[in-house]
Amino acid sequence: MPESSTFNDQYLSGRLSPFKKLIISLLILFLFIFFILDIALGSVSIPFLDVIKVIFSTGSVDETWVYIVEKIRVPKAITAVLVGCGLSVSGLQMQTLFRNPLAGPSVLGITAGASLGVALIMLSAGSVTSLYTIQELGLNGSWLIIVASSLGAAMIMVVILAISSSLKDNVVMLIVGVMIANITLSIISIWQYFSAPDLIKEYLLWTFGSLEGVTEQHLYVLILAVLAGLIISIASSKLLDALLLGENYARSMGLTVNRARIIIICSTSILAGSITAFCGPIGFIGIAVPHLARSLFNTSNHRILIPGCCLIGTALMLICDIISQIPGTQTTLPINVITALIGSPVVIWVIISRNNLRGF
Amino acid sequence: MEDFLLHTSDLSVGYKSGNTQKSVAGPLNLTMKAGELICLLGPNGAGKSTLIRTLAGLQPALNGIVKIDTENVAKLKPSQLAKKLSLVLTDSVKAGNLDVFSLVSLGRYPYSGWLGGLSKEDKKIVKWAIESAHVEMFVNRKVSQLSDGECQKVMLARALAQDTPVIILDEPTAHLDLPSRIELMRLLHQLAKETSKGILISTHELDLALQVADQIWLLKKDGSVAVGSPEELVLNGIFESAFDKAGVLFDKSTGTFNIHQNTGKSVFLEGNGAAAFWTKRALLRHGYSLTDSASALLSAEVRDTQEGTTWLIKSGDTIEKRDTMEDFLLLLRSR
Structure with a gap:
């Protein structure tokens, strides 16, 4: 039995295969290159060598360039990394929790819930949810917004989880999710209707999504929130693995299902909520990246998939950000347009290939 | 009492909704010994699945207690119960990208570390489970690449890896073709004998159950249960009366149900x-x-x-x- 000998050697050693090690090394290399490229390219053209000098703080460079690189481009690139990690991992967790390959923060209305949370805070403060009002708030304000938007996200997740327990059909659940997102967005729209016209324009800009609004002090808050979400997520990878077989099996293997749900909802809401609060609703990364990670690493094991999603999500966000700058021009496209352009084909691929719709 | 693996006293099972209780079966006094393969039989709607779910702790009993190894199931934490009892359910496994080895390894869940890492001992047991359930041939495959019969055996391997004294399988032979049904039943019979585990299966395969079961629990429509060896239940007519329906005749001499109308000749x-x-x-x-x-x-x-x-x-x-x-x-x- 040739098959059984590979089973003994490869599986029982529990190590990653050389092929997977190669993929991981290549991904890390690409990440590094994309990160540098993202900083080097932009609407103001700065010679590549000067950018490198600024990053490693060696040699003397034009002060404006130092400002652009240190205060704008590096925070933006770090934000791209955070968004890529956070949204992909929250999407992965949602797909496992709902046992639905088409689940994701933007699809099931989680980002809409987060928007509502942000809007409610702004409403009570008598202002509008916009990038600029967020920027005007101090450090305490940014924490408040993260908490509000995470709670908004969690609220929608709980509603969807409650409904999903009585729905077996993936497609039906998806439609319910879209409807809930619509209800949430309508509530925001009604409130918008009563707002000043110039503020509506700002809100619309926010809905395009942007990585640029995260200035230095907000960045620390975002880093902490995303790190917290990721740590909870990695710690719950064993729970996620058990949930792959469904809740009854998970319970029979000793999982306290309700506690596991709360933990997973918490980390998903923190990740999707904090990112949405600062960067606006960014679509398709959350739903597409987990599928890319599954096919690339060929596994369902969350201990591999969570770091895998971080790597692929980060690479994809950096690429999207580089494209959105349209290198060599003064124009910048909204990041949401680019993620949709890259993410939608992946979703279509998931729906068409039957194997992937069944296998998540 | 002490050598019973599983024991119920005055157990009644059913559903609660609000303040009203709907009892499906009970009171039941059942016992399972080590090394026994027990088949739970009964017509549709008699409450087989409800009983299985209650024994497994997936739903609370309306009355009475279930004990495994002298411990009350209702009082055990999920993590403790998982070391006493493993399950194979009719739920479909949607995680098609999961490979067989990882799936069987999930059986070590109650024992593995907080990140789910496997120790040397864990791996040894996983290997044993894979070999005992005869799934080593497709250990590299994905769940989506398995036939129904292979999938059942893989789920059984996972239950074996959980290393519990009691294994309960809910209709494991449903959706399987005849050779796979026979193969699975024979495997279960052999495992019960070799490992001294208590195995309970609910099934509609009357003829196979009569051949392999050490004990039969026959749930009747009125919620009572008849317990005994297959031969005993057939000879005293209990078997026949439980499945009594117009046009269905049980032939004691062959142990099969006749589907043909008699012309009188x-x-x-x-x-x-x-x-x-x-x-x-x-x-x-x-x-x-x-x-x-x-x-x-x-x-x-x-x-x-x-x-x-x-x-x-x-x-x-x-x-x-x-x-x-x-x-x-x-x-x-x-x-």
């Missing part, structure tokens, strides 16, 4: 071996019943000789011979 058939057996089946299908008395109106004999099989029809002193079963049946019908 009876035949006395002599002969041995496979030819006689299949002739009997053909006669039953054509609405004849078989009798033991040689004085029946129709009397026939099947002879298996070197030259082939011949059928004889005797009436009085005349004997007519036919060389094919078809001709034999034609002749019989003309009588």
Whole structure:
């Protein structure tokens, strides 16, 4: 039995295969290159060598360039990394929790819930949810917004989880999710209707999504929130693995299902909520990246998939950000347009290939 | 009492909604010993799944207690219960990208570290489980690449890896073709004997259950249960009465259910071996019943000789011979 000998050697050693090690090394290399490229390219053209000098703080460079690189481009690139990690991992967790390959923060209305949370805070403060009002708030304000938007996200997740327990059909659940997102967005729209016209324009800009609004002090808050979400997520990878077989099996293997749900909802809401609060609703990364990670690493094991999603999500966000700058021009496209352009084909691929719709 | 693996006293199972309770079955006093394969039988709607779910701690009992290894199931934490009892359910596994080895390894969940890493001991048990359930041939495959029968065996391997004294399987043979059903039943029978685990399965496979079960729990429509060895239940008529339905007849002499309507004509058939057996089946299908008395109106004999099989029809002193079963049946019908 040739098959059984590979089973003994490869599986029982529990190590990653050389092929997977190669993929991981290549991904890390690409990440590094994309990160540098993202900083080097932009609407103001700065010679590549000067950018490198600024990053490693060696040699003397034009002060404006130092400002652009240190205060704008590096925070933006770090934000791209955070968004890529956070949204992909929250999407992965949602797909496992709902046992639905088409689940994701933007699809099931989680980002809409987060928007509502942000809007409610702004409403009570008598202002509008916009990038600029967020920027005007101090450090305490940014924490408040993260908490509000995470709670908004969690609220929608709980509603969807409650409904999903009585729905077996993936497609039906998806439609319910879209409807809930619509209800949430309508509530925001009604409130918008009563707002000043110039503020509506700002809100619309926010809905395009942007990585640029995260200035230095907000960045620390975002880093902490995303790190917290990721740590909870990695710690719950064993729970996620058990949930792959469904809740009854998970319970029979000793999982306290309700506690596991709360933990997973918490980390998903923190990740999707904090990112949405600062960067606006960014679509398709959350739903597409987990599928890319599954096919690339060929596994369902969350201990591999969570770091895998971080790597692929980060690479994809950096690429999207580089494209959105349209290198060599003064124009910048909204990041949401680019993620949709890259993410939608992946979703279509998931729906068409039957194997992937069944296998998540 | 101490050597019972699983024991229920005055257990009643059913559903609670608000303040109203709907009891499906009970009170039940059941016991399972080590090394026993028990088949839970009963017509649709008798509450087999409800009982299984209650025994497994997936839903609370309305009354009474379930004990495994002298410990009350209702009082155990999920992580403690998972070391006593493992399950194979009818739930479909949607995680098609999961490979078989990882799936079986999930059985070590109650024992593994906080990140789910496997120790050397864990891996040894996973390997044993894979070999015991005979799934080593497709350990590299994905769940989506398995047939229904293979998938059941993989889920059984996962339950074995959980290393519990009791394994419960809910309709493991549903959706399987006949050879896979027989293979799975034989495997379960053998595992119960070799590992001294107690295995409980609910099934609709009456004939297979009669062959392999050490004990049968027969749930009846009225919510009571009859317990005994298969032979006992058949001979005292309990088996027959539980599945009593118009047009369904249980044949005690063969242990099978007849699906054919009787025309009232009876035949006395002599002969041995496979030819006689299949002739009997053909006669039953054509609405004849078989009798033991040689004085029946129709009397026939099947002879298996070197030259082939011949059928004889005797009436009085005349004997007519036919060389094919078809001709034999034609002749019989003309009588």
